[in-house]
Amino acid sequence: MKPLHSIFIVDDDPIHQQITQIMLDRLSISNDVTKFSDAQDVLEHLRTHTNDAAALPDVILLDLNMPIMDGWEFLEAFSLLRPQLCKDIKVYVLTSSIDDTDKERVNKFDFVAGYLTKPLTNDVIMKLGR
Amino acid sequence: MNNALLNQVVEAFPDAVAVFDTDLRFVSCNRVFAADHIRYLGTEMKPGDSMYKLCEACCPELLQQSLYNWERAIAGERLTFAVAVGEPPVHFQISLSPLFNEQQVQEAVIMVCRNIQPELDARENERFFRSVLENLPVGLQQFSPDGWSRDINEMQRQILGETHPAVNNLPYNVHEDPINRRSGLNELLGEVVRRKAPVKKEMLLKYKEEKEEGQDVTRLVPLYYEGTGFPVMGMNGEIAYLFLILSEITEKKLAQISLEKSERLLYNIVENLPVGYIQFDNFGFIHRVNQTQRRFFAHSGLEEQPEAYNMISDPFARLFDMEELFMQVLQKGKMMRAEKKLEFEMDIAGGKMNREVFLDVTMFPVEDPVDKDQIVVALVNDITEKKRQELENAKAQEFLLQTGETGKIGGWEYDMTTGLLRWSAQTYKIHELPPFATITLEKALSFYTHESRKKVSQAVNACIERGKAFDLPVSLNTARNNLLQVRAIGKPEYRNGRIVRLYGVIQDVTEQFKIRDQLTRNTELMRLFFDTIDMGYAVMDKDGKVNFINRKAQEIVDHGKVIGKNIFEVFPMLEGSTFHARVRQCMQLQAPVSFSYYLPAPDKWYEFLLAPMQDGNISIFTRNITDSKKMQRELRKANDQLSSLNKYLVNQNKQLEDFAHITSHNLRAPIANLKALMQIMNETDSEEEKELYNSMFQEVIRNIDETLNDLIEIVQIRKDLNVERERLSFEERLQKVKDILFVDIETSGIEVITDFGEAPDIVYPRIYLDSLLQNLLTNAIKYRRPGIRPSMRFRSRLEDGAVVLTAEDNGIGIDMERYGAKLFGFRKTFHKNKDAKGIGLYITKSQIEAMGGSIQAESHIGTGTKFIITFSPE
Known part of the structure; x- marks a missing residue:
């Protein structure tokens, strides 16, 4: 299995960030996990590195419920930014919400690779690698 | 004396010359003298003849004068005098000169007789012409070819006026006077010079002041002149002089102008006559058409070429015998009048339409005052409308006659003086008598039934005696013994204050009676019907008079006798009411109108249906709908309650949804964390890691605890719908909150400003108001702007x-x-x-909404936030 190089975890819950990182480390999915509490920071990082493939992540795990900028706003902004990026980034929504309306709303963003509900399981993490 | 030389000299004179000596003896004469002498005196003088002979021969009356003059000449005087000889007199100028010899001794006298008659004649002529010209009644002025005034006659002096330079013999050039350019005089003279021929022109030369008699008004009257200029040519073919003749033509001109004016006026009158006017010449060509006629032509589509229109040859005119009329007028010289009916097709909006026109044509001959031609004027009056009216009238009359027939109305008249009774044909018919059978008053009365006869007799007598008209419903038996109901009407006719005639009609109303009977029966049936239905029914006329009312309606109005009375007088409160308005609406629209009406006195609702009837009355249907109306009101009340309940439920539902959302998001998140922690803890054997996970467990559980507490608080709010309310003072409660937040207020230095003047207190749950004030103030402290002194302004007011x-x-x-x-x-x-947990405002809003109020926010980054809380009205 080819390990993923870079994963961004975007979540305002520090416990969740920590747990996710531990799980990713255990399965050796990635050797480069970056944690963000604010989606705004992620967006700024991507904007400043549109042409720097090494600085861009391979996968973003995005929470929906966040203060300041929530997951929805990030998705809107990212859909505009995506064509300028030199790398195809896989975005997974990772949320505690099991609300169907949220799921449908996420489906409208066709570039989202998957809708995952917390907690993450090893099976799900293994699928991310494929 | 050298006689030979003298003779030669004498002979050389062109005039008659004679020489005589000092003894008055004729010496010699020249040939002219001899010829004259023979011509005028019939004698011949011989040398040595006495000069007396000369005088005797010609003019003895001149002898003394001649002798005297001769003696003076002999005495040595040289003199000249004139004499007139013969009849008619011929004037001679006689010159006498003494002749001297070498010794200066007078020897003879030479007499030169010069015929001055032609000279005299010429001078006389000139004087005559001059005086003629001077006294001509026209102005005459002579100019040099370049315009200098040379001579002027009296009339011209008058025309020019005494101040004119030419009149005062001052140099005056006609071309240099600007006034002549205006008057056209310059142009006239210029043309004379150019053409070297006489030129004539009418000119307005000046104005005359005219004083109105007896009035202080001066009028300026224009003076018109006819100016004639002509050149007098010199010997060399150049213009020697210019002459100008001015003759005043003011009167002529004014007459002409007034003629033109009246002509124009006449033209206008003719043009605007409401009657068509056509003027033909004696060949039938149209010369003039006025506008009425033009319009008519246009209407009839005949206007193609009215100028070229010739009536005699026009097939259209021939068709209507117009040309015959025209010829008659022309030949007999009489006015003719005819009514003509014209039918023609006309174009109307793409289609053809037959039109019928009646014309009243009057033609009369007129002699043209100028060229004495016979012309014909046709006046055409469109009498179509009048004609149509006549036809209408005839039709109406016919119709009246037919009405008499169908209406079974006959006429009668009774002549008071002769005692004769006359019936019309219809009257005979009604009586079933053969027409025009002799009838008397007695016989006529005999047809009436016993009772009716009495009534009619009385009425006829009353009419005869007192002039009282009558109109009676009576019965009569016809000649064929049929019983009829009739209406007998009679009226008197007066002449000179005396009744001379009774006249009237008799109408067979048997059928009407039958119909009325039927009607009465129907009405009765209707009444029965309407009385049995469980609905108020009434008929009233447009003014409100009740003509019919059924039992039910009578019960409803509950008011003695209503029938025959005006509803608005019986119930004055209806005046100007909805009911009244609806009645008017029904009348106006001529359509049924329905509405409900509340009568407060009996506390009852009625439903009304107003329907207009053909005879102008209104049918009123009414029904007591008080019960259903009340039920309806109950229903509406229940509905209102239901809808408010529904609103409440919707609100509850929304809150539940909210709650579900909160649960799914905010409770699931920590639970998911717990699950994940359990998984990774189970997968590890490391004690160290387990220690870490334990601390994380504690953190998550603390988190869950907090969230649950928040949720419980919210649930509590929702449960406490009927939490106790009390009258609270904003000022007081805020003070309490400030006490609690004392430390925060002190550290932040926030300035709290209040204005509770307009609404100082409110009835509200105490904990909610405290919580609200505390949340708002906490937020203001928490989200204060760095660098400036934070402030919070509370204000309460009343709105609706x-x-x-x-x-x-x-x-x-x-x-x-x-x-x-x-x-x-x-x-x-x-x-x-x-510190931001996102719970304060949520709780605040929940509390406010639980109490039926609402909260809104207005905010601008860097400026501040304003929360507006509207409490539900108490």
Whole structure:
């Protein structure tokens, strides 16, 4: 299995960030996990590195419920930014919400690779690698 | 004396010359003298003849004078005198000169007789002409070819006026006077010079002041002149002089102008006559058409070429015998009048239409005053409308006659003086008598039934005696013994104050009677019918008079006798009411109108249906709908309650949804964390890791605890719908909150300003108001703007009976565009503030809404936030 190089975890819950990182480390999915509490920071990082493939992540795990900028706003902004990026980034929504309306709303963003509900399981993490 | 030389000299004179000596003896004469002498005196003088002979021969009356003059000449005087000889007199100028010899001794006298008659004649002529010209009644002025005035006659002096330079013999050039350019005089003379021929022109040369008699008004009257200029040519073919003749033509001109004016007036009158006017010449060509006629032509489509229109040859005119009429007028010289009916097709909006026109044509001959031609004028009056009216009238008359027939109305008249009774044909018919059978008053009365006869007799007598007209419903038996109901009407006719005639009609109303009978029966049936139905029914006329009312309606109005009375007088309160308005609406629209009407006195609702009837009356249907109306009101009340309940339920539902959302998001998150922690803890054997996970467990559980507590608080709010309310003072409660937040207020230095003057207190649950004030104030402190002194302004006021509380801070503000929708959401935070948990505003909103109020926010980043809380009216 080819390990993923870079994963961004975007979540305002520090416990969740920590747990996710531990799980990713255990399965050796990635050797480069970056944690963000604010989606705004992620967006700024991507904007400043549109042409720097090494600085861009391979996968973003995005929470929906966040203060300041929530997951929805990030998705809107990212859909505009995506064509300028030199790398195809896989975005997974990772949320505690099991609300169907949220799921449908996420489906409208066709570039989202998957809708995952917390907690993450090893099976799900293994699928991310494929 | 050298006689030979003298003779030669004498002979050389062109005039008659004679020489005589000092003894008055004729010496010699020249040939002219001899010829004259023979011609005038018939004698011949011989040398040596006495000069007496000369005098005797010609003019003895001149002898003394001649002798005297001769003696003077002999005495040595040289003299000249004139004599007239013969009849008619011929004037001679006689010159006598003494002749001397060498010794200066007078020897003889030479007499030169010069015939001056032609000279005299010429001079006389000139004087005559001059005086003629001077006294001509026209102005005459002579000019040099370049315009200098040379001579002028008396009339011209008058025309020019005494101040004119030419009149005063001052140099005057006609071309240099600007006034002549205006009058056209220059042009006239210029043309004379150019053409070297006489030129004539009419000119307005000046104005005369005319004083109105007896009035202080001066009028300026224009003076018109006819100016004639002509040249007098010199010997060399050049113009020697210019002459100008001016003759005043003012009167002529004014007459001409007034003629033109009256002609124009006449033209206008003719043009605007409401009657068509056509003027033909004696060949039938149209010369003039006025506008009425033109319009008529246009209507009839005949206007193609009215000028070239010739009546005699026009087939159309021939068709209607117009040309015959025209010829008659022309030949007999008489006015003719005829009515003509014209039918023609005319184009109307693409289609053809037959039109019928009646014309009243009057033609008369007129002699043209100028060229004495016979002309014919046709006046054409469109009498179509009048004609149509006549036809209408005839039709109406015919119709009347037929009405008499069908209406079974006959006429009668009774002549008081002769005692004769006359019936019309219809009257005979009604009586079933053969027409025009002799009839008397007695016989006529005999047809009536016993009772009717008495009535009619009385009425006829009353009419005869007192002139009382009558109109009686009576019965009569016809000649064929049929019983009829008739209406007998009679009236008197007066002449000179005396009744001379009775006249009237008799109408067979048997059928009407039958119909009325039937009608009465029907009405009765209707009454029965209407009385049995369980609905009020009434008929009233347009003014409100009740003509019919059924039992039910009578019960409803509950008011003695209504029939025959005006409903608006019986019930004055109906005047100007909805009922009244609806009645008018029904009348106006001529359509049924339905409405409900509340009568407050009996506390009853009635439903009305108003329907217009053909005879102008209104049918009123009414029904007591009080019960159903009351039921309806109950229903509406129940409906209102239901809808408010529904609203409440919808609100509850929404809150439940909210709650479900909160649960799914905010409770699931820590649970998911627990699950994940369990998984990774189970997968490890390392004690160290387990220690870490344990601490994480504790953190998550603390988190869950907090969230649950928040949720419980919210649930509590929702449960406490009927929490106790009390009258609370804003000022007092705020003070309590300030006490609690004392430390925060002190550290932040926030300035709290209040204005509760307009609404100082409110009936509200105490804990909710405290919580509200505390949340608002906490937010203002928490989200204060760095660098400036934070402030919070509370204000309460009344708006539409509801208390409105505003709380305005000068904090960092919220991006309303971005967060407006989520501002009051559960666990929503918009600031990177560690204290922000996103629960305060959610609870605040929940509490306010639970009490039926609402909260809104207005905010601008960097300016501050203003919360507006509207409490439900008490």
